[in-house]
Amino acid sequence: MNNNAIIQVENLVKVYPGGTKAVDNITFSVAEGEFFGFLGPNGAGKSTTMKILGTLLRQTSGRAIVDGYDVIREPQKIRRIIGFAMQEVGLDDLATGRNFLVMQGLLYGMSRKEADRRATELLDLVSLSDVSHRKVGAYSGGMRRRIDLAGALVHNPRVLFLDEPTTGLDPQSRLAIWDHLRNLNKQGITMFLTTQMMDEADQLCQRIAIIDRGQIVAEGTPGSLKAEVGGDMVVISVAGENDEERRRQEEKAQALVDERSYVDGAHIIDRGLCVNVKNGGGTVPDLLKLLSDNDIVVTDLSLSSPTLDDVFLKYTGRTIRDDEASGDEYGQAMRQWMGLSRR
Amino acid sequence: MDGVKQKIGMSVFRETYYIYRRNLRVWFVPATFLPPLFMSGLLYVLFASTFTEVTNLGGFSTEDYSAFLVSWIIVQAVVFSGGDAGFALLTDMMSGYFDKLLLAPINRFSILFGSLLVAATRGMLQAVVIIAIALALGVSFQGGILGILTLILFAAVFGLAWSCLSIIIALKTKSVQATQSSFLLFFPFIFITTAFVPEELLSGWFKVAVKVNPVTYVTEAMRAIVIEGWEWSTIITGLWVTVVMVGFLMIVTTWLFRRATA
Numbered sequence: 001m002n003n004n005a006i007i008q009v010e011n012l013v014k015v016y017p018g019g020t021k022a023v024d025n026i027t028f029s030v031a032e033g034e035f036f037g038f039l040g041p042n043g044a045g046k047s048t049t050m051k052i053l054g055t056l057l058r059q060t061s062g063r064a065i066v067d068g069y070d071v072i073r074e075p076q077k078i079r080r081i082i083g084f085a086m087q088e089v090g091l092d093d094l095a096t097g098r099n100f101l102v103m104q105g106l107l108y109g110m111s112r113k114e115a116d117r118r119a120t121e122l123l124d125l126v127s128l129s130d131v132s133h134r135k136v137g138a139y140s141g142g143m144r145r146r147i148d149l150a151g152a153l154v155h156n157p158r159v160l161f162l163d164e165p166t167t168g169l170d171p172q173s174r175l176a177i178w179d180h181l182r183n184l185n186k187q188g189i190t191m192f193l194t195t196q197m198m199d200e201a202d203q204l205c206q207r208i209a210i211i212d213r214g215q216i217v218a219e220g221t222p223g224s225l226k227a228e229v230g231g232d233m234v235v236i237s238v239a240g241e242n243d244e245e246r247r248r249q250e251e252k253a254q255a256l257v258d259e260r261s262y263v264d265g266a267h268i269i270d271r272g273l274c275v276n277v278k279n280g281g282g283t284v285p286d287l288l289k290l291l292s293d294n295d296i297v298v299t300d301l302s303l304s305s306p307t308l309d310d311v312f313l314k315y316t317g318r319t320i321r322d323d324e325a326s327g328d329e330y331g332q333a334m335r336q337w338m339g340l341s342r343r
Numbered sequence: 344m345d346g347v348k349q350k351i352g353m354s355v356f357r358e359t360y361y362i363y364r365r366n367l368r369v370w371f372v373p374a375t376f377l378p379p380l381f382m383s384g385l386l387y388v389l390f391a392s393t394f395t396e397v398t399n400l401g402g403f404s405t406e407d408y409s410a411f412l413v414s415w416i417i418v419q420a421v422v423f424s425g426g427d428a429g430f431a432l433l434t435d436m437m438s439g440y441f442d443k444l445l446l447a448p449i450n451r452f453s454i455l456f457g458s459l460l461v462a463a464t465r466g467m468l469q470a471v472v473i474i475a476i477a478l479a480l481g482v483s484f485q486g487g488i489l490g491i492l493t494l495i496l497f498a499a500v501f502g503l504a505w506s507c508l509s510i511i512i513a514l515k516t517k518s519v520q521a522t523q524s525s526f527l528l529f530f531p532f533i534f535i536t537t538a539f540v541p542e543e544l545l546s547g548w549f550k551v552a553v554k555v556n557p558v559t560y561v562t563e564a565m566r567a568i569v570i571e572g573w574e575w576s577t578i579i580t581g582l583w584v585t586v587v588m589v590g591f592l593m594i595v596t597t598w599l600f601r602r603a604t605a
Contacts, residue, residue, distance in 0.1 A: 056442055079448040090439030094369040106361045107447035151443070 005029035006159055006190050007036075007053060012062035014048050022048040024214030025062070030192055030207075032158075035185045037205035038194040039308060041318075045214040046194035050161050053192070054084045066159065080108075083152030084161045090148065093137030097128055097147050100136055101154060108155040115154075122150040126180065142173030149180060160184060162193040166200060178203060198308040210312055217315040222308060229306040229314050231264060232280025234287065237272035239297035253296050257287060272300070280305065355450040362444070362457025370431045370461060376424075380472050383420040387412060387476055394539070402543040405570040410482040413473060414565035415538045417498050418558060420469040422533050425505025426526040428462045429513030433522060451604045455597065458510070459503055466502025470495040477569075485572035497565050500585055505529075507592035514599045532558045537566075560584040 007030040014023040023045040030036040038046045051057040052064055055075035064071045066078045092100050098119050105115025123129045126146040131139070136147060145165060152160060162181065166174040181204060185191045195201050201208050202222045209219040218225055238253055240246025250273050254266045257275050262283050264276040277283045280303045291298055312318075391409040398406045405411055435441040444454050474484075474491055484490050508529075513522045535552045536559040537545070545553055553559050564581020567574040 054446060056445055076448050079446060082446075084442075084446050086439055086442065090441075090443040092365070092369060092435075092440045092443075093438060094372075095365070099368070103361065103365050104443075104447075107358070107444070107449055109448070 004032050006032040006067050007192065008063075008065040009049070009053070010063045012049065012052065012064055013060045014045070014052060014057070015060045021214055023052070023059070026211070026214070026216050028209055028216060028219065030190060032190055033185075033188055035181075035191040035204055035206045036193070037201045037208040038192075038211050039196075039198070039201040039208050039312070040194075040211035041196060044211045046211055047163050049211075050084075050163050050192065050194055054082060054161050055079055056084075080155065081158045082161060083155070083157035083159070084163075085145070085149050085152045085165055086163050091136045091144060091151075094135060096133050096135055097123065097139070098132040100147060101150055104151045104154040110155075118154055122153060125153070126150045127176075140173075142169055142176065145169065145173070145177055146180070149177070153184070157189065159190045159192065162191065164194055164196065167196065174200075198312070202308050208308070210308075210315055212312075212316045212318075218311060225308065225311045226306045229310050230276050231278040232276075232303060232305050234275045234277055234280055234284065235269070235272055235300075235302050235304075236275065236287070236291070236298055237300035238291070239299050249296050252294070253291055256290055256294055256296075260286070260290070262286075355453050355456075358449040358453035359456045359460070362453055363460045366431065366457055366461045367464065370427065371465065375427065376465060376468065379420060379424050380469060382423075383416055383469065383473060384476055386419070387416045387473065388480075390416075390539070391480060397540070400540070400544060402541045404541070407482060407570075409477060409480045410570050411541075411566065412539075413477045413482060413569055414494070415536065415562050417470050417473050417494065417565065418501065418536075418562050419533045419538075420473065421466045421498050421502040422505050422529060422558070423526070424465055424469065425462070425502065425529075426509045426523055427465070428458055428506035429509030429511075429522040430519055431461070432458055432510055433513045433517065433519045436517075437519075445604060451601065452597065454604075455510070455600045459506055462502050462506030463499040466498040466500075467495050469502075470498035482569070484569055486568040487572075490568045490572065493568055494565055497561065497581070497585065500589055501561055504585070504589045504592050507589070507596040510596050511592070511599060514596075514603050532556055535559075536562050538562070557584045557588055 009029065010027050012023055012026050013021070015021050022043075026045070026049065038044075038049065040046050048057065052059045052071060053066055055071050055078055058072065067081055069075075069077045071078060092103070095103065101119035101122055102112075102115045105118050106112070110118065119132075120129075123132045126149060128143060128147055128150070131143065136144065139147060149162075149165070165181065166177050169177065178200075181191060181193070191204075193200075193204060205222065207219070207221055208225065209216045210225070211217070218228075220228070236253065238246060238249045240249050247268070250268050253273050254268060257263050257266050257273070260283075262278050264278065266273055266275045268274070275287065277287075284301065284303060288298060288301070387409075391412055394408050397403075398408050398411065403411055432441070435444075441454075445451070474494065477484075486493065509522055509526065512525050516522060516525070531552075535549065535556050537553060542550065542553065560581045561584055562581075564578045564585075567577040567581075571577075
């Protein structure tokens with residue numbers, strides 16, 4: 001087991017009273033100072049795992065250790081070093097922003113004076129000093145997330161749990177939260193984030209685990225996971241008098257490009273010929289030259305790189321939102337390739 | 344960790360106090376405590392004016408119906424407000440603030456006690472206001488100042504019992520609506536008592552029901568303090584009933600709360 005791991009989870013299982021198996025035997029660890037993410041759709045078991053690590057929920061079996069403390073045996077020790085920003089923001093709507101933060105400070109054992117000072121610091125950090133006297137209930141979605149984040153930071157936690165910190169936020173607020181999270185990680189706080197958003201995981205996390213139906217299906221850096229899916233994809237449309245002619249040209253092109261050493265495979269899909277290449281940009285000129293030398297007229301060409309969406313698709317056979325239309329170009333091509341898309 | 348002192352074992356009293364203060368600020372606002380107080384005051388003045396002559400029936404041990412009524416007015420106010428504790432707890436649970444409290448390195452029970460203390464405070468406030476109205480109506484309290492203080496204390500402890508009950512219902516149903524509407528089920532406890540006339544004037548099934556209703560004994564004890572002074576046998580019976588009720592309900596509430604937060 002990893003020596004500098006601050007979170008260690010072994011064979012964790014959570015079965016809810018109704019019989020739903022939310023977490024199905026997962027094992028992973030997070031290193032101190034790492035920005036780690038759980039990526040998965042709704043109901044994948046992300047929040048459940050996080051709540052177990054945050055001492056809010058008891059697991060059915062398996063072990064979960066945070067900073068060397070077992071979540072069942074020494075929850076109080078863990079509570080002192082973790083912060084938790086929640087999906088359903090746990091705010092006190094009737095308190096003012098400042099009151100909420102001071103109360104958090106007091107609950108973590110600070111004196112009134114310390115709590116006051118810390119509240120001022122945190123309000124400044126999340127840029128809410130101007131509205132500190134207003135009731136939290138009147139805050140906008142982005143402000144609520146920020147005050148919640150500030151509340152989770154009151155005791156200078158070493159690990160910060162972020163359960164879908166930007167779900168439901170407008171793009172601008174999301175970027176603001178991302179900035180805060182990056183800065184906190186730079187200061188050495190270990191971050192454990194759950195998200196349904198590929199770009200969020202991609203932008204923030206150094207390492208991610210893809211979780212689906214309670215199980216971890218893939219784990220690695222965003223780059224390595226994307227590399228596993230394959231290289232870039234070039235989709236080439238060719239000219240032809242009719243469908244039959246076009247199909248013949250496509251087959252001809254397929255045979256030609258397959259000979260090239262940088263091509264990992266070529267398949268015919270709806271829109272044309274789909275070519276998997278190791279380095280998309282660099283190969284396009286050669287591909288075009290090869291085809292025109294052989295009298296194949298290229299009418300359209302597009303180049304796309306894999307995203308985490310495609311990683312998810314590869315490992316689960318589904319898109320994260322289970323919505324075919326929402327995928328990117330690369331994903332659409334890949335789905336057709338895999339025979340997942342209705343024609 | 345600059346400046347943040349991590350006091351190991353922050354006392355449960357300190358935590359309870361902070362949570363009590365927070366609950367007071369959030370749940371104890373005029374909009375929640377004034378309407379029930381208005382209702383109680385109205386009931387009191389209306390009944391006292393309507394039934395002024397009823398004491399002529401005999402057995403009232405006082406000729407002042409306002410004095411006879413005051414203890415019951417306090418009791419009904421306290422019972423009807425009992426539901427608020429469960430309501431507040433559920434609202435915090437739904438907003439997620441309850442999880443925030445659970446995440447803090449505090450004793451679980453300070454969360455519960457912080458809520459119950461608010462109930463006791465409300466009971467006291469209700470008693471003070473109703474006693475003030477009684478004094479304005481010219482009621483003379485035979486128990487004196489000490490008697491008035493005892494009445495206030497009774498209201499606080501009795502309020503605690505009903506708040507425990509609402510927390511039990513809240514933890515069991517996890518529904519705000521159920522918690523609020525189920526309190527209507529306690530109407531009989533309030534009305535099947537010696538609310539309006541003494542026991543001697545009752546008969547039949549009603550008299551039996553009144554006798555088994557614990558609320559009767561609490562009402563009687565408080566009434567004794569108002570119109571007879573330190574009439575110990577009635578007061579001690581009422582005290583016993585209150586202590587047993589609070590004790591039993593606290594044990595059940597604590598047990599359920601422990602299960603809900605484990």
